[in-house]
Amino acid sequence: MFSYCLRRTLAAVPVMVVVALFVFLLLRLSPGDPAAIIAGDMATPEQLDRIRETLGLNQPIYLQFFNWGGELLRGDFGTSLMSNLPVTQLMAQRLEPTVSLALLSIVLSVVVAVPMGVIAAWKHGSLIDNVVMSVSVLGFSVPVFVIGYILIKIFAIDLGWLPVQGFKRVSEDGFGPFIRHAILPSLMLSTIYIALIARMTRASMLDVLGEDFVRTAHAKGASEKRVLFKHALRNAGVPILEVIGTGFALMITGVVVTESVFNIPGLGRLTVDAILARDYPVIQGLILVTSGVYVLINLAIDLSYALLDPRIRYQ
Amino acid sequence: MSDDVIQFGPAPAPVLDIRGLQVATQSSPAKPILKGIDFAIAPGETLCLVGESGSGKSVTSLAVMGLLPKGSLKATGGRIELEGDSLLDVSPTRLRDLRASRMAMIFQEPMTALNPLMRVGEQIEEVLVMHQRGLSAKQRCDRVLEMLDQVQLPDIERVYASWPHQLSGGQRQRIMIAMALILEPKLLIADEPTTALDVTTQKQILKLIKQLQERHGTSVLFITHDMGVVADIADRVCVMRHGEVVETQPIDALLRRPTTDYTRQLLTAVPSLRPRASREVTDREIVLEAIELEKRYGQASRWARLAGKASAQTLAASDINFALTRGRTLGIVGESGSGKSTVARCVMRMIEPTGGGVRVMGKDIASLGRAALKPHRKRIQMVFQDPFRSLNPRLTIGTSLIEGPVNYGTSHEEALARAAELLELVGLPKDALGRYPHQFSGGQRQRIAIARALAMEPDVLVADEAVSALDVSVQAQVLGLLDDIQRRLGVAVLFITHDLSVAAQICDEVMVMQKGVVVEYGPASRVLGAPEHPYTRSLMLAAPGRHWDFSEFRPLDRVFEETPTSNSTTTVYP
Numbered sequence: 107m108f109s110y111c112l113r114r115t116l117a118a119v120p121v122m123v124v125v126a127l128f129v130f131l132l133l134r135l136s137p138g139d140p141a142a143i144i145a146g147d148m149a150t151p152e153q154l155d156r157i158r159e160t161l162g163l164n165q166p167i168y169l170q171f172f173n174w175g176g177e178l179l180r181g182d183f184g185t186s187l188m189s190n191l192p193v194t195q196l197m198a199q200r201l202e203p204t205v206s207l208a209l210l211s212i213v214l215s216v217v218v219a220v221p222m223g224v225i226a227a228w229k230h231g232s233l234i235d236n237v238v239m240s241v242s243v244l245g246f247s248v249p250v251f252v253i254g255y256i257l258i259k260i261f262a263i264d265l266g267w268l269p270v271q272g273f274k275r276v277s278e279d280g281f282g283p284f285i286r287h288a289i290l291p292s293l294m295l296s297t298i299y300i301a302l303i304a305r306m307t308r309a310s311m312l313d314v315l316g317e318d319f320v321r322t323a324h325a326k327g328a329s330e331k332r333v334l335f336k337h338a339l340r341n342a343g344v345p346i347l348e349v350i351g352t353g354f355a356l357m358i359t360g361v362v363v364t365e366s367v368f369n370i371p372g373l374g375r376l377t378v379d380a381i382l383a384r385d386y387p388v389i390q391g392l393i394l395v396t397s398g399v400y401v402l403i404n405l406a407i408d409l410s411y412a413l414l415d416p417r418i419r420y421q
Numbered sequence: 422m423s424d425d426v427i428q429f430g431p432a433p434a435p436v437l438d439i440r441g442l443q444v445a446t447q448s449s450p451a452k453p454i455l456k457g458i459d460f461a462i463a464p465g466e467t468l469c470l471v472g473e474s475g476s477g478k479s480v481t482s483l484a485v486m487g488l489l490p491k492g493s494l495k496a497t498g499g500r501i502e503l504e505g506d507s508l509l510d511v512s513p514t515r516l517r518d519l520r521a522s523r524m525a526m527i528f529q530e531p532m533t534a535l536n537p538l539m540r541v542g543e544q545i546e547e548v549l550v551m552h553q554r555g556l557s558a559k560q561r562c563d564r565v566l567e568m569l570d571q572v573q574l575p576d577i578e579r580v581y582a583s584w585p586h587q588l589s590g591g592q593r594q595r596i597m598i599a600m601a602l603i604l605e606p607k608l609l610i611a612d613e614p615t616t617a618l619d620v621t622t623q624k625q626i627l628k629l630i631k632q633l634q635e636r637h638g639t640s641v642l643f644i645t646h647d648m649g650v651v652a653d654i655a656d657r658v659c660v661m662r663h664g665e666v667v668e669t670q671p672i673d674a675l676l677r678r679p680t681t682d683y684t685r686q687l688l689t690a691v692p693s694l695r696p697r698a699s700r701e702v703t704d705r706e707i708v709l710e711a712i713e714l715e716k717r718y719g720q721a722s723r724w725a726r727l728a729g730k731a732s733a734q735t736l737a738a739s740d741i742n743f744a745l746t747r748g749r750t751l752g753i754v755g756e757s758g759s760g761k762s763t764v765a766r767c768v769m770r771m772i773e774p775t776g777g778g779v780r781v782m783g784k785d786i787a788s789l790g791r792a793a794l795k796p797h798r799k800r801i802q803m804v805f806q807d808p809f810r811s812l813n814p815r816l817t818i819g820t821s822l823i824e825g826p827v828n829y830g831t832s833h834e835e836a837l838a839r840a841a842e843l844l845e846l847v848g849l850p851k852d853a854l855g856r857y858p859h860q861f862s863g864g865q866r867q868r869i870a871i872a873r874a875l876a877m878e879p880d881v882l883v884a885d886e887a888v889s890a891l892d893v894s895v896q897a898q899v900l901g902l903l904d905d906i907q908r909r910l911g912v913a914v915l916f917i918t919h920d921l922s923v924a925a926q927i928c929d930e931v932m933v934m935q936k937g938v939v940v941e942y943g944p945a946s947r948v949l950g951a952p953e954h955p956y957t958r959s960l961m962l963a964a965p966g967r968h969w970d971f972s973e974f975r976p977l978d979r980v981f982e983e984t985p986t987s988n989s990t991t992t993v994y995p
Contacts, residue, residue, distance in 0.1 A: 230492070231492060317533060318528060318530055318533040318534045319533060319534055319535055319536040319537070321488060321528070321534075322528065322534045322535065322536075322597070322600075323536070324486075324488055324520070325486055325488060325520055325521070325525065325526045326520060326521045326547060326548050326551065326600065327517045327518060327519070327520035327521045327522070327548070327551055327552060328517075328547070328551060329517060329551075332551070337536050337539075340538050341536065341537065341538055414538070415537070415538060416537075416538065416584040416586070417537060417584070417586050
């Protein structure tokens with residue numbers, strides 16, 4: 107078990123190095139003078155010089171990489187060109203709304219989708235199964251922002267139950283206001299994941315329900331509930347976890363759109379703003395953080411397999 | 422025997438009574454699977470349900486347990502009574518209560534019948550959790566340990582905390598038996614419980630079931646296709662075919678005086694342990710030779726080497742020597758893990774031998790590279806165990822048959838003409854060329870697989886358990902076909918099998934393997950007639966039904982026995 111965890115964890119290190127290299131080259135290898143790209147069209151020669159110097163562009167490229175990497179390891183992601191604030195500080199300000207929104211969405215997706223998938227598999231071929239499958243096709247095919255606007259129209263404008271937009275931090279304003287503001291964006295964000303996870307749960311459960319040990323459980327006199335949740339669901343778990351993990355990692359795209367629709371000051375909005383302003387240090391920092399999250403989630407999935415399945419644990 | 426029990430004193434009420442049971446598919450139109458079957462089992466009796474695949478014997482057992490696959494099969498008529506409970510009419514809750522407490526079931530495949538994510542002790546305990554709510558955790562644990570002891574598992578505390586994948590097939594089947602019998606049910610249904618096990622393990626499991634049955638007075642409904650097993654354990658036998666009961670008789674009467682043609686056919690097809698008369702050697706040309714062949718698995722891993730640990734290597738096969746001459750059949754016999762398939766794969770160069778040589782027509786191919794190997798590949802061809810998986814389902818038979826020859830430069834037309842001839846040779850019509858594998862039965866597919874191998878005009882045919890997945894009657898036909906082809910084409914056959922009686926039917930020479938080494942090698946008449954090595958003897962003694970000559974409907978006059986007084990053995994066959 108320990109050596110499995112160690113191997114997986116060590117395997118994540120080279121991945122992060124490669125990501126860092128790409129992020130580094132993103133700026134250095136794009137056509138033209140990086141300093142000119144950063145400074146934009148209206149820059150004066152003095153400004154260009156200053157940028158070249160801060161970026162260390164006069165040094166050999168490998169030295170530049172090592173210096174930059176060293177700064178990253180010390181937690182220095184550079185300074186934003188727009189606001190002159192450290193990139194880390196910018197990201198830290200925006201972290202909470204995004205993370206809390208993403209967590210809420212993933213919890214919502216799992217809580218709704220897994221039972222949906224289990225029931226659909228159990229009542230395979232029935233009306234319930236068909237309804238679940240149709241709903242999930244809808245969840246896939248309707249664009250995220252359309253769902254967002256429909257939700258706003260119904261729950262915020264027509265019924266007036268929830269605010270139209272904006273965000274309250276759970277750390278400052280408390281849980282109640284946070285949930286009131288976060289529920290619609292989370293619903294919007296999770297639609298596609300509910301569809302995805304429900305489908306995967308159903309498919310994986312259908313496979314497992316055909317297995318011999320499920321028949322054994324029935325032969326023992328186990329109730330349907332026990333067979334479904336105690337025997338089948340755990341065995342169906344690996345592919346479901348995989349989808350949840352990847353879904354969580356991919357959520358960043360959904361976050362960008364959702365934060366725009368609901369006007370939430372999170373990392374998604376920061377990304378959009380940074381790209382529009384060609385704020386390279388911020389873009390670099392965001393890519394690094396997002397990739398880091400991807401890698402960490404993948405690591406977490408791998409390790410959770412081992413928790414779930416003793417056969418992986420004792421390899 | 423229980424027919425005695427039935428004859429003396431008032432006949433006890435049967436434990437299980439099935440009357441006119443009908444099961445049909447739920448498709449439209451509904452297809453009948455069981456067409457009104459009747460039988461009953463007395464207390465303490467063992468009733469064997471025999472029949473070939475598709476006879477409906479497993480469906481019968483699932484119908485009793487109420488485990489027919491939902492949405493595809495449904496009981497449409499008749500009654501199933503278990504000690505007064507009508508199983509087709511009781512509520513689902515009542516049915517759940519009856520399972521495990523009054524009737525229990527063990528299945529064919531112990532490798533998959535246990536939940537891989539749950540410790541085995543916990544899985545047995547679950548039965549108590551569900552059916553005996555009054556017990557404390559300590560009492561449950563004690564009951565489980567006691568049961569593990571009863572099924573004769575070693576080191577029961579360790580087994581209790583084991584995961585299924587840490588146990589062998591035989592051990593897992595013992596766990597299944599413990600789980601089935603912990604509540605002392607009146608009826609145990611065993612659906613081919615030893616088919617996936619080695620013969621020596623099979624013998625132990627059958628003995629265990631017998632012991633526990635006597636101890637608890639359980640009635641056993643034993644489903645099997647193996648007449649040898651039936652002869653060893655049954656009190657009465659119920660023969661099924663196409664969803665109907667053909668014949669029900671006490672075992673002795675059935676084996677001596679079968680009343681129906683079908684039972685007669687079934688018994689005649691059972692291969693005997695008596696080795697066939699040795700054939701004359703007509704050709705001394707050696708086509709395949711293994712010289713000190715060795716296959717080692719598990720080179721030391723980098724981590725182990727870094728940690729300075731000794732390398733954990735497995736010797737899957739070592740010091741294998743044999744020579745196969747044209748037109749002869751050499752059998753490699755052994756249990757799982759003996760290395761017999763490893764040898765076959767090395768000879769085929771599907772895996773790399775780690776030492777020694779393999780000579781095909783005098784040329785050593787053991788270390789040839791991919792390109793240098795190609796001309797020799799066609800000389801040695803393989804027939805696999807499972808005909809349902811060894812043919813590409815998306816290709817027509819014709820395409821499958823000509824693929825090999827065309828790769829070696831034969832023209833399309835020529836190869837197709839040859840394929841048609843081959844199909845005729847293996848006893849299939851020419852128009853089979855344009856059809857797909859799913860349109861054929863298992864036996865027919867195995868004929869196609871043989872034709873596929875022969876299309877390459879090989880000198881050696883390697884048959885890896887090539888008849889093990891087939892019903893006995895089909896098995897006999899395919900063995901006959903191999904024999905016929907060998908006589909006509911003079912191809913040499915390397916026949917890998919776990920089944921001694923199959924080896925006795927087809928092999929000229931037999932090589933017995935155990936744990937990667939050859940323990941006995943010689944003419945079939947000697948190795949299987951008067952085995953010298955203790956392992957070969959134990960295999961012979963474990964062979965089910967070895968007292969019977971099924972095709973002659975009588976017990977064998979002289980049977981290979983280990984005599985208790987001396988270490989010598991009484992022989993055997995004339």
